[in-house]
Amino acid sequence: MTMLNWIRNWVEQIQTAQSLVEWRTIRDRFHAKLDTSSFHLESLELTRCINEFHDAMIRRIAYWSIEQVEQELGHSTPSEYAFVLFGSGGRCEQTPWSDQDNGIIYELVDELKQVEVNAFFMRVAVVWSDGLCEVGYPPCVGNVICTNEQWCRSSLGWQQMIDSWWERCHWEDVRYLLITADARVIAGNGAIWQRIRDAYLSRVQAKPELLTAMLRNTLHHKISLGVFGHFLTERYGVDAGGIDLKYGGYIPIVNVIRLLAVRHGIGASSTLERLDGLVQFYSQEQVNAWRETFLVMLFWRSNTPFEIENGVYTSSGKIKVNSLSSANQKIIKKALREGMQMQIFLRQSLNYKNE
Amino acid sequence: MKNWLAGLGVLGAALTLPALAFAADGPDNVTLGASADAIWVFLASVLVILMQGGFALLETGATRMKNAGHVAGKTILTFGICALAFWAFGFGIAFGDGNSFIGTTGFFMDGMDSTVFASLAYSTVPISIKFLFQVAFAGVSLAIVWGGFAERGKLSVYFIFGALYTIFVYPVVAHWIWGGGWLGTGDNIAQDFAGSTVVHLQGATAALVATILLKPRLGKFNKDGSPNLIPGHNQVYSVLGVILLLVGWFGFNPGSTLGAMSPELFGFVAFNTLIAACAGGVAAMVVSWIYFGKADITSMLNGVLAALVAITASCAYVEAWGAFVIGLVAGVVTFFTAQWIEKFRVDDPIFAFSVHGVAGIWGTLSTGLFASGALIEKFALFGQSGLFYGGGLHQLGVQAIGVFSAMAYVIVVSGIILYVIKLTIGLRVTEEEEVVGLDLSEHGSYGYPEQMKASSTPASGLSK
Numbered sequence: 001m002t003m004l005n006w007i008r009n010w011v012e013q014i015q016t017a018q019s020l021v022e023w024r025t026i027r028d029r030f031h032a033k034l035d036t037s038s039f040h041l042e043s044l045e046l047t048r049c050i051n052e053f054h055d056a057m058i059r060r061i062a063y064w065s066i067e068q069v070e071q072e073l074g075h076s077t078p079s080e081y082a083f084v085l086f087g088s089g090g091r092c093e094q095t096p097w098s099d100q101d102n103g104i105i106y107e108l109v110d111e112l113k114q115v116e117v118n119a120f121f122m123r124v125a126v127v128w129s130d131g132l133c134e135v136g137y138p139p140c141v142g143n144v145i146c147t148n149e150q151w152c153r154s155s156l157g158w159q160q161m162i163d164s165w166w167e168r169c170h171w172e173d174v175r176y177l178l179i180t181a182d183a184r185v186i187a188g189n190g191a192i193w194q195r196i197r198d199a200y201l202s203r204v205q206a207k208p209e210l211l212t213a214m215l216r217n218t219l220h221h222k223i224s225l226g227v228f229g230h231f232l233t234e235r236y237g238v239d240a241g242g243i244d245l246k247y248g249g250y251i252p253i254v255n256v257i258r259l260l261a262v263r264h265g266i267g268a269s270s271t272l273e274r275l276d277g278l279v280q281f282y283s284q285e286q287v288n289a290w291r292e293t294f295l296v297m298l299f300w301r302s303n304t305p306f307e308i309e310n311g312v313y314t315s316s317g318k319i320k321v322n323s324l325s326s327a328n329q330k331i332i333k334k335a336l337r338e339g340m341q342m343q344i345f346l347r348q349s350l351n352y353k354n355e
Numbered sequence: 356m357k358n359w360l361a362g363l364g365v366l367g368a369a370l371t372l373p374a375l376a377f378a379a380d381g382p383d384n385v386t387l388g389a390s391a392d393a394i395w396v397f398l399a400s401v402l403v404i405l406m407q408g409g410f411a412l413l414e415t416g417a418t419r420m421k422n423a424g425h426v427a428g429k430t431i432l433t434f435g436i437c438a439l440a441f442w443a444f445g446f447g448i449a450f451g452d453g454n455s456f457i458g459t460t461g462f463f464m465d466g467m468d469s470t471v472f473a474s475l476a477y478s479t480v481p482i483s484i485k486f487l488f489q490v491a492f493a494g495v496s497l498a499i500v501w502g503g504f505a506e507r508g509k510l511s512v513y514f515i516f517g518a519l520y521t522i523f524v525y526p527v528v529a530h531w532i533w534g535g536g537w538l539g540t541g542d543n544i545a546q547d548f549a550g551s552t553v554v555h556l557q558g559a560t561a562a563l564v565a566t567i568l569l570k571p572r573l574g575k576f577n578k579d580g581s582p583n584l585i586p587g588h589n590q591v592y593s594v595l596g597v598i599l600l601l602v603g604w605f606g607f608n609p610g611s612t613l614g615a616m617s618p619e620l621f622g623f624v625a626f627n628t629l630i631a632a633c634a635g636g637v638a639a640m641v642v643s644w645i646y647f648g649k650a651d652i653t654s655m656l657n658g659v660l661a662a663l664v665a666i667t668a669s670c671a672y673v674e675a676w677g678a679f680v681i682g683l684v685a686g687v688v689t690f691f692t693a694q695w696i697e698k699f700r701v702d703d704p705i706f707a708f709s710v711h712g713v714a715g716i717w718g719t720l721s722t723g724l725f726a727s728g729a730l731i732e733k734f735a736l737f738g739q740s741g742l743f744y745g746g747g748l749h750q751l752g753v754q755a756i757g758v759f760s761a762m763a764y765v766i767v768v769s770g771i772i773l774y775v776i777k778l779t780i781g782l783r784v785t786e787e788e789e790v791v792g793l794d795l796s797e798h799g800s801y802g803y804p805e806q807m808k809a810s811s812t813p814a815s816g817l818s819k
Contacts, residue, residue, distance in 0.1 A: 222648065232648035235694075236584035238577050 103151035224248025246317025399610020403491035409599030416592025421792025424802025449526035499558025502707030551668030551718035559712030571702030631682030635662020658686030665718030677725035723751025
């Protein structure tokens with residue numbers, strides 16, 4: 001069976017299933033197969049495969065939640081809407097254990113019906129999120145989730161909120177702006193979010209100094225490599241001796257590519273598409289080097305151990321150094337060194353001065 | 356109070372020395388010199404006793420809130436036990452006339468009669484003040500031991516082991532090196548100016564034996580052997596503790612001259628002490644930054660203390676550059692041994708063995724490398740030049756014998772004592788008592804009542 005057929009088969013199963021119990025069973029079977037799979041997947045294929053699966057599942061449960069709420073409240077959906085993913089879901093870089101970072105956006109045609117429409121979608125949010133939880137997606141610890149009113153609002157509400165972030169530009173506001181940059185529509189009408197994204201990018205183009213605030217916000221994620229080129233590992237806990245591949249490698253690199261893309265008005269949400277867009281602004285050779293580094297981190301991040309805890313899939317994003325062969329350690333170290341260079345490049349290109 | 360006033364009077368007299376020296380009815384130069392000696396050693400004793408405050412803060416800050424009252428309070432209790440045991444037996448065993456292994460005279464010392472303390476006769480200071488100074492040292496050694504007991508030792512064990520350590524462990528090695536014993540006389544004299552081995556290595560070795568016999572605190576290690584962080588509850592206490600210890604060390608090392616008539620010597624000792632301490636603290640902070648990617652405060656504190664421990668033996672024997680290197684190496688080595696010991700699943704809650712043991716070994720050996728013949732001659736010190744000053748390996752060998760024999764003695768004797776306690780009354784509180792915290796289980800009230808009562812209700816049957 002080819003890779004394409006294999007994943008298509010899973011997607012079909014998801015689409016034909018009708019209940020959360022069935023979806024959970026499919027998901028558990030999928031992970032079991034993936035775990036013991038005989039596929040020798042390259043980094044990219046592995047990620048695409050996992051993401052197609054998650055997308056199909058999350059999308060199916062989104063539409064299912066609309067149906068449930070329509071039945072429950074006894075009327076049809078009051079307006080156009082879009083289900084949006086943030087974080088790794090938005091970037092099409094989900095791991096087997098990705099959590100829920102999501103939101104809902106809807107059109108408000110009649111201002112007078114605001115309370116009613118809002119109540120409808122807040123109910124959808126609860127059903128969607130609870131459904132995802134049952135299927136094994138843990139809620140976002142940072143509360144970036146559709147059941148939080150901040151992340152479930154009308155398009156006007158979204159626009160006003162994002163404008164207020166730009167105006168205040170405090171640390172937390174900038175964090176939300178960075179999260180919003182990775183948004184991707186998973187179900188519903190994509191055009192609604194497209195307008196928000198266009199306004200977002202135009203704002204940065206008009207005021208590039210906003211990028212400096214965004215850079216400052218991401219600098220606290222340091223690459224896990226010491227001054228002598230050694231891995232900086234966890235000292236304590238069950239991950240003692242482990243490298244934090246997520247926050248000490250993958251996230252800093254994603255942050256660099258995101259900021260470069262936003263700087264140049266590239267609207268794509270996935271890192272790979274952003275890299276494709278960056279070819280217009282940087283040499284092919286340079287972009288290829290960035291892509292190679294990113295793929296190494298993407299692959300190893302997807303290979304960190306995970307477990308089922310309280311019914312949901314979780315991973316610390318850390319991998320023990322002594323579980324890696326010396327060849328793999330070299331590969332990871334090289335990618336981390338390149339990641340450091342990318343951070344330096346970004347600082348220099350934004351003319352960032354330490355305060 | 357009267358003694359204080361008298362002391363101040365003498366100090367005042369010393370300041371007006373030229374006028375009084377020629378007065379027919381005033382004290383003569385010899386009396387004034389003796390008074391200055393006494394005041395200096397008395398002051399140094401006070402500084403060293405104040406180090407108990409440093410240990411209380413350091414240890415309390417490095418442990419959890421539920422044990423705070425116990426950890427701090429037992430410092431005073433055990434100093435009391437130590438002082439009484441040292442007065443009754445320890446001082447005589449350490450400094451009383453006897454054989455080359457132990458002192459056999461001077462028990463229950465009366466505070467006046469110094470005739471049976473030949474080993475201390477080189478100083479004119481009254482025997483009462485010499486006792487004060489020496490008991491402060493014994494108290495420091497014992498305070499180090501308790502690091503290995505932290506957060507799980509039974510209170511009754513503090514009474515028993517505190518007394519037995521002060522009688523059967525500490526004074527014996529003190530006698531060997533300082534009391535006219537086999538390491539302090541003849542051709543092979545160990546150089547341990549203020550006690551890297553006598554005070555620190557002994558305490559640390561007993562702490563290591565204790566921490567191994569007690570086994571790790573609940574929750575310190577996971578099933579796969581990976582360690583968990585059990586953070587102390589107040590890093591500021593720990594920092595203040597180290598500052599108090601640092602200040603106290605200026606009584607510990609320079610006071611070991613046991614006299615004020617050689618100001619150049621005690622000034623030089625203080626100078627070397629400072630250089631080493633600063634080098635150790637800075638080095639440990641830098642190495643932790645390199646190794647962890649974060650500048651670790653605890654590592655820096657350990658680095659300062661390790662450097663102080665290391666320079667304690669060598670402070671009079673080495674030149675400034677030697678003090679710098681000794682402190683720097685102590686700071687770096689201690690940082691790595693603290694990590695290394697944890698890998699062996701040994702839970703040393705406040706790094707007692709790394710800071711006082713490893714640095715104690717290094718400090719003692721360091722004089723075998725850095726001891727300067729010129730300084731030995733100038734200050735009339737014991738032993739020979741170190742390897743780097745043309746003395747060859749002789750002094751290094753003597754130092755190594757000192758380290759080895761002291762460690763072996765402490766491991767055997769404290770091991771026997773602790774093992775017998777373990778077999779009889781037990782060393783460790785119950786699991787339930789450990790979880791609830793020693794403040795409540797051993798003393799019946801919390802060190803931080805407002806904070807603790809809200810967060811945990813004691814299990815039934817534990818409220819005493």
